[in-house]
Amino acid sequence: MSAEVVHVIDDDADVRQSMAFLLTAAGFTVRLHESAVAFLAVLAEARGGCVITDIRMPQMNGLELQRRLDELKAGLPVIVMTGHGDVPLAVEAMKAGAVDFIEKPFDDEVLLSAVRAALARRARESARDARTLEIQGRIKRLSEREREVLDRLVAGKANKVIAFELGISPRTVEIYRANVMTKMQADSLSELVRMALIEDRAP
The missing domain is CATH 1.10.10.10 (Winged helix-like DNA-binding domain superfamily/Winged helix DNA-binding domain)
Structure with a gap:
């Protein structure tokens, strides 16, 4: 089981459960959240991993969540799930910092590939940040x-x-x-x- 956590955010319980089954079977550790607001409430505990969020949700949509995570410098790569006609919103989310978007219904392997790519990107960024801190320490x-x-x-x-x-x-x-x-x-x-x-x- 991967130490990195995949946070799935969707207001549809059936979607959350099916994605949890798919991701867990592929060896990922999964946490489910019923809304962007619920996820933000536990963000302080969400160290490592990535986020998969639906674009259309009540209270706060996926685009607003991406912008909020960017403001908070959460450092969690975000993959946005879109329904029919939501691609413009997904593009806006990517402009705001999301790493990828996938259209529903999607092939299982498309989702798993997107998650692997997001986690690999986070690993590279974490290594780069650690290197930067190390160099700053030497200069000081x-x-x-x-x-x-x-x-x-x-x-x-x-x-x-x-x-x-x-x-x-x-x-x-x-x-x-x-x-x-x-x-x-x-x-x-x-x-x-x-x-x-x-x-x-x-x-």
């Missing part, structure tokens, strides 16, 4: 002078130029540069630059 451990040298290295400046700008000798710049490489655990200047760019793109 740099001294003020080391950070100044790093910023200039990333800007493509030569040691002599950095030495002139900071009022230190080129040899001292080399020492700081070596310290930065060690603290950042970078094997090359290109890797160091990639790390710094990841940190710059972090939210």
